[in-house]
Each structure stands twice: as C-alpha cells, then as structure tokens.
Amino acid sequence: MKEYKVGISLKEKNMRKIILASASPRRRELLEQGGIPFTVIPSQAEEKITTEQPGQAVEELSYLKCSDIYEKSLGDVLVIGADTVVASEGKILGKPSSQKDAVKMLQSLQGREHEVYTGVTIMAREGNENRKKTFHEKTKVVFYPMSDEEIRSYVNTGEPMDKAGAYGIQGKSAVFIKEISGDYNNVVGLPLARLYQELKNMGIESREW
Ligand SMILES: Cc1cn([C@H]2C[C@H](O)[C@@H](COP(=O)(O)OP(=O)(O)OP(=O)(O)O)O2)c(=O)[nH]c1=O
Structure with a gap:
C-alpha cells in the first residue's frame, strides 16, 4: 500500500483534473465529503426524457450532461455528469414545474414505496485515449402518510422546488421518511460509494487522502 503525505499535490499523486458537470449543490457536497478534488462546470445541455424506463432515462441524461462539458474540455480531464429522478407507479417524476405540481407529486408519494434513480456518466481522456462509463443506482424509499396540510406547508417552505419528486430527503421531508x-x-x-468503486475499477485514483 502506497502512502501519501497530507497536502500532496494532484500531480505528485498522478491524479488528473476532475470536472463535475453539475450545478447541484448536493453533488458538490458529496464529492467534497469523499475527499475527491474537483472543479465545477455546470452543463447547459437540455434535459429531455425519451424513455419510460427510469434507469435508462437517468443514464441518458447523465451522458448528455457529461458529454456537453467533456466535448468542450481540453487535455487530460475526467468529467462526471449525473441525473436523478423519482419513479412512482410507472411514472417518472423530475423537478416540479410549479407549487401545484409539487403538491400533486407529494400526494402521489405519500404512504407508499417509490424508487429514486441516479444515473452517472464518467468520461476520461488521457492523451489520445478516451474512456467512458455509464451506470445507475436505485434506492427504495417509503413515505409515511402525509396530510394535505402537511403537504401544503412543506411545499410552502420552497424546499421541493429544485428537487426530483418534490422532496429533499436531506431536508425537512426527513420527518416523513419511514424506510x-x-x-x-x-x-x-x-x-458516492458506487462512483468511487467505478473509478477504481477503471484504474483511476480519485481520492486526495
Ligand atoms: C429525491 C431528491 C432529489 N434531490 C435533488 C438532487 C438533484 O440536485 C435534483 C434533481 O435534479 P437533476 O436534474 O438531477 O440535477 P440538477 O438540475 O439539480 O443539477 P445538474 O443537472 O446541474 O447536475 O434533486 C435532493 O436533493 N434530495 C432528494 O431527496
């Protein structure tokens, strides 16, 4: 096992520049938590879902976001793109388009199980060599029943508006998470853990520590 000094530079550790092609503050915080050094260049790619399969949808969207930035980048880089949707009763739920839409989404989720899918695409360039990997991960979530008043109050906090399925498990909606x-x-x-494993499988060193 190799040992590295604290504060060793990326170059000394033979690490390449990592770009997170995302405007999501949550994704930034998670990469930071893992001690994976990166810079952020959000993708402007238009997000259009072309399939009813949630796993395929998030893979395609993550690929779109990743390739948008990868194609504009020069030199040896590694770009990460991601996309998250909620799937409930055969429907794919992205971010709510309005407060009314958020109420509808939460009504459809309360008291039952749904799935959250995140797709991730990694594109890495080293000299003339390009490598790509796309995968998705699924998590099952069960909400307790929510009253109409609870749903209205939660939507009024504004928390659901930039989140797939109209809730943030890391926020106030945690009080409704049963399983x-x-x-x-x-x-x-x-x-994060799957991403780290996939990078490791590609022979890519990503942690700074
Ligand atoms: C279900 C759920 C989603 N979310 C968030 C994660 C994502 O930021 C967002 C889904 O939207 P995405 O389109 O996946 O991502 P984004 O638009 O925020 O960022 P970018 O496209 O630039 O990468 O929902 C939570 O923060 N908590 C949750 O519990």
Missing part, C-alpha cells in the same frame, strides 16, 4: 433501502446518497443526488 429506505439502498444508498442514501443516491437519493440526495450522487451514489
């Missing part, structure tokens, strides 16, 4: 099966971080927007 979760799978990776919690996947619900928040990035399956």
